[in-house]
Amino acid sequence: MMMRKSLMVVASAMVLAGSFAAKAQSDGRTVWDGTYSAAQATRGKAVYAANCAMCHGETLAGIDVAPPLVGSAFLNNWNSTTTADLFTRIHDTMPLNNPGSLGGRSVSDVEAYIFQMNGFPAGTIDLPPNPAMMGTTKILSTKP
Numbered sequence: 034m035m036m037r038k039s040l041m042v043v044a045s046a047m048v049l050a051g052s053f054a055a056k057a058q059s060d061g062r063t064v065w066d067g068t069y070s071a072a073q074a075t076r077g078k079a080v081y082a083a084n085c086a087m088c089h090g091e092t093l094a095g096i097d098v099a100p101p102l103v104g105s106a107f108l109n110n111w112n113s114t115t116t117a118d119l120f121t122r123i124h125d126t127m128p129l130n131n132p133g134s135l136g137g138r139s140v141s142d143v144e145a146y147i148f149q150m151n152g153f154p155a156g157t158i159d160l161p162p163n164p165a166m167m168g169t170t171k172i173l174s175t176k177p
């Protein structure tokens with residue numbers, strides 16, 4: 034009951050703040066619904082080049098122990114998780130040589146780039162810069 038009430042307070046605060054992104058990304062959404070913008074993916078490409086490419090490769094195909102961030106192996110690992118789960122994984126553990134060094138906006142930008150490279154469609158709004166605002170938007174390896 035307490036939990037429910039505080040969730041409602043948070044929800045109405047977001048609506049009051051006019052947080053369109055948070056509202057639009059509510060339950061039932063998947064990465065096939067356009068969860069990032071093309072401009073965001075372009076920013077993410079630069080973040081990737083500076084912080085990730087040296088280990089995961091220019092084409093995201095992986096190098097040695099650094100796994101691919103595109104294709105079926107990657108998508109199988111992340112299928113049925115959420116965009117928030119992937120955000121947290123990147124934010125808390127990557128870059129492996131300097132974990133936690135990237136701010137929320139850089140992390141969501143690089144996540145947008147990873148989505149673009151995996152063939153998920155762009156939409157009109159950015160992937161939000163923190164996992165709470167992403168709600169339960171799911172990563173699905175194939176279009177539902």
Ligand code: HEC
Pocket residue numbers: 080081084085086087088089098099100101102106107110122123126127128129130135143
């Ligand atoms: C110093 C090398 C290095 C850098 C730099 C690095 N990674 Fe990694 N990454 C790894 C290694 C090695 C693993 C696998 C072992 C592990 O998970 O710790 C990994 C795992 C991952 C995974 C999990 C993949 C899966 O299928 O489960 C993701 C996602 C990821 N990295 C994203 C990133 C992103 C995004 C960046 C840049 C912000 C980045 N990494 C920078 C080495 C690196």
